[in-house]
Amino acid sequence: MAARLPQPLTDWFADRGWTPRRHQMDMLAAADAGRHALLVAPTGAGKTLAGFLPTLADLIDNPVEGLHTLYVSPLKALAVDVQRNLLTPIAEMDVPIRVETRTGDTPSDRKARQRARPPQILLTTPESLSLLLSYPDSFTLFANLRTVIVDEVHAFATQKRGDLLNLCLARLQAINPALRRVALSATVSDVDAYRAWLAPDGDIDMVTAVMGEEGADPLISILIPEGRVPWSGHSGKYAAAQVMAEIERRKTTLVFCNTRGLAELIFQELWSVNDKTLPIGIHHGSLSREARRKVEAAMAAGKLRALVATASLDLGVDWGDVDCVIQMGAPKGSSRLLQRIGRANHRLDMASEAILIPGNRFEYLEARAALDAVEAGERDADDFRPGGLDVLAQHIMGLACAAPFDEQALLAEIRSSLPYSALTEEAFSNVLHFIEGGGYALKAYDRFKRLVRDPDGSWRVSHPRFIQQHRMNAGIIVDQPVLDVRFANGRKLGTVEEGFAAQLAPKDCFFFAGISLEVVRMDTTDLIVRATTRPARVPSWGGTRMAMSTRLADRVRRFLASPGEWHRFPEDVREWLEMQKLRSALPEPGQLLVETFPHEGRHYMVAYSFEGWNAHQSLGMLLTRRMDAQGLMPIGFVSNDYSLAVYGLKPITDPQSLFTPDILDHEFVEWVEQSSLLKRAFRDVAVISGLIERQHPGKRKTGRQVTFSTDLIYDVLRKYEPDHMLLKAAWADARARMTDVGRLGDLIDRAAGTMLHIDLERVSPLAVPVLILIGRESVAQHDVDDALLIEAEALVEEAMRVD
Numbered sequence: 001m002a003a004r005l006p007q008p009l010t011d012w013f014a015d016r017g018w019t020p021r022r023h024q025m026d027m028l029a030a031a032d033a034g035r036h037a038l039l040v041a042p043t044g045a046g047k048t049l050a051g052f053l054p055t056l057a058d059l060i061d062n063p064v065e066g067l068h069t070l071y072v073s074p075l076k077a078l079a080v081d082v083q084r085n086l087l088t089p090i091a092e093m094d095v096p097i098r099v100e101t102r103t104g105d106t107p108s109d110r111k112a113r114q115r116a117r118p119p120q121i122l123l124t125t126p127e128s129l130s131l132l133l134s135y136p137d138s139f140t141l142f143a144n145l146r147t148v149i150v151d152e153v154h155a156f157a158t159q160k161r162g163d164l165l166n167l168c169l170a171r172l173q174a175i176n177p178a179l180r181r182v183a184l185s186a187t188v189s190d191v192d193a194y195r196a197w198l199a200p201d202g203d204i205d206m207v208t209a210v211m212g213e214e215g216a217d218p219l220i221s222i223l224i225p226e227g228r229v230p231w232s233g234h235s236g237k238y239a240a241a242q243v244m245a246e247i248e249r250r251k252t253t254l255v256f257c258n259t260r261g262l263a264e265l266i267f268q269e270l271w272s273v274n275d276k277t278l279p280i281g282i283h284h285g286s287l288s289r290e291a292r293r294k295v296e297a298a299m300a301a302g303k304l305r306a307l308v309a310t311a312s313l314d315l316g317v318d319w320g321d322v323d324c325v326i327q328m329g330a331p332k333g334s335s336r337l338l339q340r341i342g343r344a345n346h347r348l349d350m351a352s353e354a355i356l357i358p359g360n361r362f363e364y365l366e367a368r369a370a371l372d373a374v375e376a377g378e379r380d381a382d383d384f385r386p387g388g389l390d391v392l393a394q395h396i397m398g399l400a401c402a403a404p405f406d407e408q409a410l411l412a413e414i415r416s417s418l419p420y421s422a423l424t425e426e427a428f429s430n431v432l433h434f435i436e437g438g439g440y441a442l443k444a445y446d447r448f449k450r451l452v453r454d455p456d457g458s459w460r461v462s463h464p465r466f467i468q469q470h471r472m473n474a475g476i477i478v479d480q481p482v483l484d485v486r487f488a489n490g491r492k493l494g495t496v497e498e499g500f501a502a503q504l505a506p507k508d509c510f511f512f513a514g515i516s517l518e519v520v521r522m523d524t525t526d527l528i529v530r531a532t533t534r535p536a537r538v539p540s541w542g543g544t545r546m547a548m549s550t551r552l553a554d555r556v557r558r559f560l561a562s563p564g565e566w567h568r569f570p571e572d573v574r575e576w577l578e579m580q581k582l583r584s585a586l587p588e589p590g591q592l593l594v595e596t597f598p599h600e601g602r603h604y605m606v607a608y609s610f611e612g613w614n615a616h617q618s619l620g621m622l623l624t625r626r627m628d629a630q631g632l633m634p635i636g637f638v639s640n641d642y643s644l645a646v647y648g649l650k651p652i653t654d655p656q657s658l659f660t661p662d663i664l665d666h667e668f669v670e671w672v673e674q675s676s677l678l679k680r681a682f683r684d685v686a687v688i689s690g691l692i693e694r695q696h697p698g699k700r701k702t703g704r705q706v707t708f709s710t711d712l713i714y715d716v717l718r719k720y721e722p723d724h725m726l727l728k729a730a731w732a733d734a735r736a737r738m739t740d741v742g743r744l745g746d747l748i749d750r751a752a753g754t755m756l757h758i759d760l761e762r763v764s765p766l767a768v769p770v771l772i773l774i775g776r777e778s779v780a781q782h783d784v785d786d787a788l789l790i791e792a793e794a795l796v797e798e799a800m801r802v803d
Contacts, residue, residue: 260539267511
């Protein structure tokens with residue numbers, strides 16, 4: 001029997017001249033059959049309405065009090081945006097359905113009322129849901145919950161926030177076995193993997209996959225000012241005047257940048273050529289909430305002609321007047337590009353328009369690869385991995401705050417969550433005993449004894465203060481140590497990381513929130529500033545740089561090995577590749593090209609591995625250590641997403657001896673343990689697991705205090721309990737997240753069998769983009785930049801000479 005809409009919904013569609021889309025009715029049919037559902041549909045296809053349609057239909061036909069549907073979003077702003085889009089149709093249908101939002105920004109009195117008298121539809125985040133489950137009344141609050149809708153599931157399912165949410169879904173299913181799970185996404189590569197993630201016990205047969213109809217093909221172009229692509233750089237700032245021209249001729253333009261520092265830089269570059277003084281805004285995650293909301297409201301009201309933004313606006317933007325998206329620098333992945341392109345027009349029947357601005361010649365190839373991947377319907381692969389034990393510890397503590405639990409029953413519940421389906425009894429026991437007393441090395445300290453076991457075998461929280469401590473400190477996102485940027489009147493502009501702030505002194509200037517600021521003074525938690533017109537530097541933020549996806553990397557490799565494709569490229573890119581083929585070689589797919597050559601008294605080795613900046617940085621550390629051990633007298637290394645260059649005083653005649661697989665067993669382990677890498681990872685897992693609290697009643701620890709506390713515990717555990725659960729969790733993080741060690745391992749594994757070593761008399765054309773970076777990352781003065789530019793021109797001339 002076909003699904004049907006209640007009359008108020010039918011009339012509402014008809015009043016607008018609309019007909020429900022097929023996938024919207026398919027979602028209704030899945031609900032009528034009582035099945036879980038994953039909807040994959042392009043942006044502008046009415047995904048959100050499709051997800052809520054069964055809820056609205058049920059509440060219209062069968063009005064109930066109490067919580068009926070829970071909507072979980074990765075972003076607070078997305079929940080607010082959905083509330084606005086839901087309230088309008090509900091009001092227009094005049095049906096008695098209450099919709100409310102619950103995030104970290106929700107006032108405490110409203111949170112208390114929501115638990116006592118919940119709305120029928122509650123919009124929240126994974127962290128807020130986890131906190132709701134830590135209250136004793138969660139069993140009654142969720143007893144009759146019918147549906148959970150997970151929006152933008154691709155944005156966090158493979159991460160620690162996804163681990164937490166999946167554990168929460170397992171608890172909700174235990175409270176009400178009839179609960180139905182729904183997930184929505186515009187960009188999913190492996191549909192079955194997400195069906196398994198969504199399903200109880202990972203049973204994909206319980207989840208119906210609903211595929212939305214395809215929208216209009218996006219219109220994507222690559223902008224190359226004056227027909228020339230730069231040799232180096234990754235910002236695309238050379239195209240500022242052309243980007244401004246695009247902004248001038250359009251209604252509203254979104255200009256995406258891959259990092260916060262780049263967003264500040266591009267904003268300044270655009271403003272310097274904004275001769276018509278058009279209203280332009282900036283939006284990124286380090287700006288204050290008030291600043292972001294002000295910009296979002298201005299965009300929604302049509303008051304801005306352009307907005308420079310980072311991934312903070314990848315999701316949830318529903319501004320119909322955006323008619324073009326510009327990507328500064330390479331997109332790094334086809335899925336990310338599609339997500340950003342979807343921010344334009346936001347209608348299924350209208351083509352979204354996007355312009356890519358490559359920063360250098362390799363980025364041109366990457367941009368072309370991304371464009372081809374989008375046209376071919378190819379998405380980036382999603383890397384699902386086992387759930388984090390630090391997340392599990394936080395979740396178990398939260399459940400203990402709600403009620404005592406039986407160990408075996410909880411283990412069965414946790415194993416019904418796919419990321420933890422392979423959790424062993426031993427690992428589970430280790431996590432429990434960690435929460436019970438911190439582990440062997442910390443068992444003498446009362447402040448780590450959060451759980452206690454009763455004579456009947458059940459576990460409970462040892463003291464009420466730990467319940468308050470958990471609720472104040474729960475969360476998966478661990479901020480880096482930051483200082484608030486404020487004017488003297490107390491107005492907050494946002495935050496900068498302590499590492500950057502430590503480089504500043506009074507009267508130093510930096511760009512932030514699109515304006516030039518002068519440092520007045522710095523105290524424990526605040527950086528006091530005033531506006532200035534003096535020249536300023538661009539702040540830097542830590543964090544992992546986005547690496548080019550493996551699928552885009554494979555496409556770029558294919559371009560290099562396929563001269564028949566080169567006619568599609570600009571003339572200077574074509575000449576570059578042809579000269580490389582003439583003077584050296586171009587690697588075949590799967591082959592590792594390594595070049596060695598002398599240059600200005602130094603000896604260089606360049607490896608073209610395409611595994612991303614993070615993996616190359618790690619490899620550079622390891623290779624220079626190994627070169628030192630071999631007496632090759634290394635001086636340093638430099639890398640980009642495409643290649644790695646190491647240089648020293650002696651020539652490298654046998655590159656294969658540097659790339660042997662045992663480098664990951666010996667040098668890698670030794671390097672990570674001696675570097676700050678593992679300590680940073682340990683800090684994060686210690687905070688997430690609840691071992692170290694960020695906040696006490698009435699005060700918040702500074703980032704420096706948190707780091708000091710975790711460093712002390714780290715040193716104790718390494719000395720007295722090296723197999724401690726948190727050290728293992730930190731190692732897993734350091735390997736997977738901070739060094740892209742999976743890609744590094746793949747590179748090392750194939751190096752021996754696929755290496756093509758070419759010894760040259762001088763620098764090759766392919767090496768120029770990475771060699772230009774030497775000396776550039778640590779200096780930013782104009783006179784030094786001029787000197788580097790002259791040096792780069794000489795390098796290019798040498799590389800492109802035929803003889």
